Structure formats: structure tokens, C-alpha cells
Amino acid sequence: MLKPDFFGRPAPLLAPDLIGKKLVRIQNGQRLAAIITETEAYQGQEDLACHARVGKTNRNQVMFTEPGKAYIYFTYGMHWLLNIVADQVDVPAAVLIRAVFPVEGLEVMAVNRPRLANSSHWLNGPAKLTQALGLDGKMNGYDLCTPEGELFIEDGISVPGNQVRSSPRVGLGTTPEPWLSLPWRWELDWQQAKDLFLKDME
DNA sequence: CGGCCGATTATCT
DNA sequence: GATAATCGGCCGG
Helix, strand or coil, X not given: XXXXXXXXXXXXXXXXXXXXXXXXXXXXXXXXXXXXXXEEEXXXXXXXXXXXXXXXXXXXXXXXXXXXXXXXXXXXXXXXXXXXXXXXXXXXXXXXXXXXXXXXXXXXXXXXXXXXXXXXCCCCCHHHHHHHCCCCHHHCCXXXXXXXXXXXXXXCCCCCHHHCEEECCCCCCCCCCCCCCCCXXXXXXXXXXXXXXXXXXX
């Protein structure tokens, strides 16, 4: 299980290091796990794409707390999105988990989210993976460093840096430059994740 | 494939 | 009252 000191740095530094890590969820005593394959960084009040650009509100307050907590919020009237709080207390920063490659508990995940199960499009979106892992607002603020906890991060597979692509963040609407175009999104192909995972199993 | 668009409601102004 | 760190269905190529 990764410790607070791993998460306690600016989101644009943490986000690429989360690619390849294993996200673990214990749901009703069952262990579900998936390799993180896509992330985005949101850093500080100055980042005009970050929820914290308007200061602390009821929704975003978790981003101002200790690194290593889960910031889970509701959007578009129907979706829950999972972030991991980064940086130090009172510096609002978080990494959005946008896609994962499932490695344990696939049967349970397929019950949670049957659509396109076991295909490359199954868990390739931030609201898709929260459904598969059974995450919603009840887990907002949860500490991922809780001993024997039900949500945490483990070391996963090692990913060569040249397999991680970076590009601008998505879905930001009318966010002004330079924030709209900063390359604060990192991703690993589904097929490459699969190959690396299989090789790691040997 | 890719682009457009409606769904559906908590949160913020 | 407007917006939203998305998704899925439907369309055309």
C-alpha cells in the first residue's frame, strides 16, 4: 500500500507516476483491482480548470486536505468521478483517474458494470471505472492510506516512460489558455497495459 | 470509425 | 437559473 509521502507532491508530478499503479477496492469483502492507465492533474487555485479555482466550497473541500484522500464528486446529473488528493494541506490539488485495466475481481466488476465487459472500452472512462468499482459520494474524503482499508493504491507494473503519452486535458469547455492546452493528461494504451501486465505475470 | 446531441441533477452564482 | 473533469445512442462515411 502506498503511503502519504507518495501523494504529497504537486499533481502534475504525481499523475504520471500513478500510471501502472494498482487501484484496489474491497467491496463486500471481495477484492477488485485494476491498473491505472490514464490520469489528469488539477493543481491549485491558479489552475482555471480546477474546481478549486473559486476557492474552497462544500464540494471541493477535500482537495484542501491531506494528500492520499479520495475526492469523489458527482457531475452531469448522473456520474461519479474519482480523484486522489495531491500536494500539501491547504494547496488544492488532485489527480483524476480516467481509465483502468482490470486485473482482479473481473466477475464482480462485470456485475457492477456489465456494458462492454472485458472489451477494451469497458473501463476507459472516469465514470465507467467508478461504477465497476462500486464507488460513489459515500467514499468522498476516504483515506487511501487507511490500514486494512477498502480503497487504496499498491505498486503495480513498471511502465517504460516512452509508452506513456501526454496530451491536453479533456472536457474543459471554455477554460482559458494556457490551462486549456497544458499537457496534463497521461495515458497508456489498453493493449500496451495488457502486454505489460502479462509479461509481469511470468 | 467519428461527430452530434440528449439525459439528468448536485452544486454553485 | 446555469453549468458540468461524461456517457451512450444515433447518424453519416
